[in-house]
Amino acid sequence: MNKARWAKLPKDVQDVIREVGREYETRTGTVNKENYPKQVEQLKANGAVVKQLPDSVRVEWANSLKDWPQEKASELDKAGLPASQVLKLALEEAEKLGHKWPVRYSIK
Secondary structure (H helix, E strand, C coil): CCHHHHHHCCHHHHHHHHHHHHHHHHHHHHHHHHHHHHHHHHHHHCCCCCCCCCHHHHHHHHHHCCCHHHHHHHHHHHCCCCHHHHHHHHHHHHHHCCCCCCCCCCCC
16 A cells, blocks of 8 residues: 555544554564474475575575665665665664574665
8 A cells, every 4th residue: 555545544543553463463474483393394295305504504504685775775765665664673683572583684
């Protein structure tokens, strides 16, 4: 939905959409985390070969992408979107919840 359409909605409808959006954000992470082991087992049951990569490979891969998040955020910032701000916030919030990055991307 674009801003013009949003502005035409009654305030009480906007409030409901925001509330449902916040609930969806909260539940998505929890549901994904709960379902991941079952989904991996389903992949294996259907013939997929699932391997756990060593941490050294994860670090190497993350290092190969170290400049990409800032490049994309800057590109979107130039388009008038608050991408750097949102990405920085997302990284910080994940860390507050205990996530450990193989490589911590620096966002300006």
